[in-house]
Amino acid sequence: MKRILTIVGARPQFVKAAAVSRSLKQHGIEEILVHTGQHYDANMSEVFFEEMEIPKPAYNLDIHGLNHGAMTGRMLEGIENILLKEQPEALMVFGDTNSTLAGALAASKLHIHVIHVEAGLRSFNRQMPEEINRILTDRISDILFCPTDTAVQNLDNEGFRNFAVQVVQSGDVMLDAALFYAKKAALKSTIIENLGLKEFVLATIHRQENTDDVQKLRQLIEGLNEINRKTPVVLPLHPRTRAILQQNGIELQCRVIDPVGYFDMIRLLQHCQMVVTDSGGVQKEAFFFGKHCITLREQTEWTELVTCGFNTLVGTDKALLMAAFEKAKMNQPDFSINLYGNGHASDIIADTISKA
Missing domain, CATH: 3.40.50.2000 (Glycogen Phosphorylase B;)
Structure with missing residues (x-):
């Protein structure tokens, strides 16, 4: 894959995108960034793009302040229009927000590959909207990048070995960002x-x-x-x-x-x-x-x-x-234990995408 469209909308996604975008560029992958507007005030959005030197989004849907259904529906419509215009080889989403689910749904219905970064996480609390978002996004994704062994095991437990998908234990891109x-x-x-x-x-x-x-x-x-x-x-x-x-x-x-x-x-x-x-x-x-x-x-x-x-x-x-x-x-626990990889998750993700 040489051309992908990335969806972001909330603070943690800006952090993750900053790490992955650097690696995508190094691997010669063209990235089109779409900001849904889910977090819209300057302190929650603009400051992250400025500080972290993330390229300004090519598109900003400016969708916020709505109930879950209305927000997700409007995002789905907006992202679909962009996908039809840009025709990327794949769409990449992060985490478990309404922006994540809307992006994955829009791409899957257009038969565009879905890449989910931070896949396989489960709180096992279906009362949390984030849990619904991550479960549904995982199920319609084609490449699932898991941050931990536990996340991989969660997908195994749900039968993902029987699906035509690629599951990769990449480590956590937020560790990449924290170190950088x-x-x-x-x-x-x-x-x-x-x-x-x-x-x-x-x-x-x-x-x-x-x-x-x-x-x-x-x-x-x-x-x-x-x-x-x-x-x-x-x-x-x-x-x-x-x-x-x-x-x-x-x-x-x-x-x-x-x-x-x-x-x-x-x-x-x-x-x-x-x-x-x-x-x-x-x-x-x-x-x-x-x-x-x-x-x-x-x-x-x-x-x-x-x-x-x-x-x-x-x-x-x-x-x-x-x-x-x-x-x-x-309490003084030993924080030297390796739970989230070695700080090179973004390189693993970009390398996998470039070969897909």
Whole structure:
């Protein structure tokens, strides 16, 4: 394959695309980048393209702020029109967002090969829209790049050996990005100095099942406030979540900052004591930078982090959160274990595509 169309729409996909795009260029593969607009504000989108030197998208569908069905449907229509115009040999999608599923559906219905990067992940929670997206995307993909052995095993368990597909254990492209951009972040980000940070816990909250359920959100904030009384908590917070807190009179005692770019996020991860998050990507990034993660979810698609003791699942239970916090302060796991490859996943992906 020498010409592919890549779909991105959310922050983690910008990070993954940055890593893979460099390798595609080195392998002489023409890439047409399409931004669905799923994350549309400057801090969640434009800053990543600027910082990470990703080529500006050839197309921006500007689709956002809709319910799942409407958003996915409009993306499907928009991507189909681009595919009909550009006629690529394949379409590449990342992860498990609505943009991922829309891109895969549009291509498969036009009999264009689908490449899924970060395939085979399962949280086994069908209540999560991301779980539905990843299951369906895997099933209609032609080349599945798995970040871990567990992901490959998940596909084996679902019978993918019987399908006419190519399954590749590539390693994780987010590790590629973390290693590559950590050096740039050290030179370009001054967030630690600007905020005067020393010892702190880094927290993020963004999942709708947490932010849209006021009872859950109140419990989470009470837990973060209690942690903050022991160790300062730094919380990059999206304006939407901040508005929900204000509307419901939920008081935040943490240090709230605006959403940050990737370089600032790397620096925060490097300097924090531990991470508290409901993000899938941040769970891995915490591991990349040697920090224990407490995850505000009942399940995770990154099960190896829990099994190996790098991640603790607490859901939204304040007592479990506090117990995990106290335990993590005393815990010093060995982060040298290789769970996500050697930092060359993007090269494996580009090489496989070039030979397909």
